[in-house]
Amino acid sequence: MDAKTVVISASIIAAALVMAIGGYGPARALGAALTEALDAIARQPESSDKIMRALFVGMALIESIAIYAFVIALIILFANPLIGYILK
Amino acid sequence: MKFNIWTLLFQIINFIVLLFILKRILYKPIREIIEKRRGLIAKTVEDAEKTKKEAQELKEKHEEALEKLKEMQSQMIEQTREEALKDRNKLLGEAEKDAAKITEKEKALFDAEKRRVEAALKNKTLEIASAFASNLLEDISDEELHKAIFRKLIKENEKMVSDISKIEEKGETLPIDLVSAYPLKTDEIKMFQETLESQLTKKVNITTTVDKTLIAGVRVKVCDMIYDSSLAGQVNALASRLKETT
Amino acid sequence: MKIFNIFPETIFSIGPVQITDTVITTWFVMAAIITICYLATRKLSIKPSFFQEILEAVFEAIEKTIKDIIPLNPWLVLPVLGTLWILIGFSNLAGLIPGLKTPTADLNTTVAFALISFSMTHVIGITTQGFKGYLLHYKEPTWILLPFHLIAEVTRTVALAVRLFGNMLSGDMIAIILLGIVGLLVPIPFSLLHIIIGLIQAYIFGVLTLVFIAGGIRTKS
Numbered sequence: 001m002d003a004k005t006v007v008i009s010a011s012i013i014a015a016a017l018v019m020a021i022g023g024y025g026p027a028r029a030l031g032a033a034l035t036e037a038l039d040a041i042a043r044q045p046e047s048s049d050k051i052m053r054a055l056f057v058g059m060a061l062i063e064s065i066a067i068y069a070f071v072i073a074l075i076i077l078f079a080n081p082l083i084g085y086i087l088k
Numbered sequence: 089m090k091f092n093i094w095t096l097l098f099q100i101i102n103f104i105v106l107l108f109i110l111k112r113i114l115y116k117p118i119r120e121i122i123e124k125r126r127g128l129i130a131k132t133v134e135d136a137e138k139t140k141k142e143a144q145e146l147k148e149k150h151e152e153a154l155e156k157l158k159e160m161q162s163q164m165i166e167q168t169r170e171e172a173l174k175d176r177n178k179l180l181g182e183a184e185k186d187a188a189k190i191t192e193k194e195k196a197l198f199d200a201e202k203r204r205v206e207a208a209l210k211n212k213t214l215e216i217a218s219a220f221a222s223n224l225l226e227d228i229s230d231e232e233l234h235k236a237i238f239r240k241l242i243k244e245n246e247k248m249v250s251d252i253s254k255i256e257e258k259g260e261t262l263p264i265d266l267v268s269a270y271p272l273k274t275d276e277i278k279m280f281q282e283t284l285e286s287q288l289t290k291k292v293n294i295t296t297t298v299d300k301t302l303i304a305g306v307r308v309k310v311c312d313m314i315y316d317s318s319l320a321g322q323v324n325a326l327a328s329r330l331k332e333t334t
Numbered sequence: 335m336k337i338f339n340i341f342p343e344t345i346f347s348i349g350p351v352q353i354t355d356t357v358i359t360t361w362f363v364m365a366a367i368i369t370i371c372y373l374a375t376r377k378l379s380i381k382p383s384f385f386q387e388i389l390e391a392v393f394e395a396i397e398k399t400i401k402d403i404i405p406l407n408p409w410l411v412l413p414v415l416g417t418l419w420i421l422i423g424f425s426n427l428a429g430l431i432p433g434l435k436t437p438t439a440d441l442n443t444t445v446a447f448a449l450i451s452f453s454m455t456h457v458i459g460i461t462t463q464g465f466k467g468y469l470l471h472y473k474e475p476t477w478i479l480l481p482f483h484l485i486a487e488v489t490r491t492v493a494l495a496v497r498l499f500g501n502m503l504s505g506d507m508i509a510i511i512l513l514g515i516v517g518l519l520v521p522i523p524f525s526l527l528h529i530i531i532g533l534i535q536a537y538i539f540g541v542l543t544l545v546f547i548a549g550g551i552r553t554k555s
Binding site: 091092094095096097098100102106107109110111113115118119121122124128 | 342344351352353354356357360361364367368371372374375378379380386389390393394409412413414416417418420421437440441442443445446447449450
């Protein structure tokens, strides 16, 4: 098991962990936000426009965390700077 | 995943180019059309508002005119009523006057008629009363009554004599008609003649006739003077006196 | 696997200028947008046709959204914002056409858009309340928060770019991976989801830009 194999396998595991953990938190947060938003809409249907807009913006902000995780995973998998470093 | 400065620059340029193109072919016309429509709507609303205001004004004017008209109408009605009242009063007065006149006339006529009827009624009544009295007397009269009356005549003949003496006939003898209810006896006639002759100091020529209608008593006729002491004559005299008194 | 490469490649270069397929796809998209807009606005009239009504409804909706968020004349920001929305929306959907790569799945594109959004925030802020007035909003509520404001300026722009990029790339990537694993028709539901995500991301990009602009304008309360 040379260094390259170690780095690659570690990268794959790391990417999987990044997606798993990075997806879990935002998923919980999205669920909570949606629940609250639906509650609010059910209570005040006339202000559903404002609530929906706030929900979208908030969801985008929450989702961006998951996206960061996804980007990191991509970087680890496809543009891993460590591999070039080792191969040198 | 390579960072490419050219792609980034190209995308920014692309965006700016698209922005200008869209500004020309999309935003400007759309904005213009929306503004135009809004302006049109605003203008239409304004127009409608104006029209409404005008209509309101017109309505108010109309109502005012109507009010005036109503007032005028009521005034006219009042006037007409007053005039009518005046007319009516006048007419009423005239009518009353007329009616009074007519009533007076009628009353006069009525009075005359009444008097006439009353007179007629009285005459009739008197007639009937005298007839009744005659009948009654006829029933109760007899020779005795007749004789009594005749004797009374002879006894109380002063008045007759004084009346007769005024006649002053030229002839020596005074013709006397003696109408009697019952036939008179000659001695009675003679006695009458004697009393007359003694009081008048004149000769009297007595002619006797019998008339049953006299009921009782005698009627003395001297020239054109009638001295009636019969019952029928008395009754007639009473009737005529009654007629005169009322 | 060369056909399924979802990452941008350089097609040709003129001297030092490299033209990638992302830029070429964007040109196609722009051509499509311009054609549609030209056809749509060719016959505008006071009495709208069916198509014009849709167009106007879209614009009224955009106007209303802007009006709800920032207290300015909507037409001040509407052209830029509308162009952002339209271009991002069409670009997000362009990847559904076979043979085209989604332009927004290129980090360069999304960074370009994010830079435009970033500069727009400042331009609007400065034009509406002056340079000094705009700078003053950084000290709100206190001076202590100034570094955080500055950090937020950078991070939110980066987040804007990366969010769009990540969403689009993940959609493309899921489609590619599924295609490679299970076969022909299976990615279709994910493509439908991708349409929705693309539209929502375009909307969110615009709304976030609006929110940032609103944050740059001090509300006089």
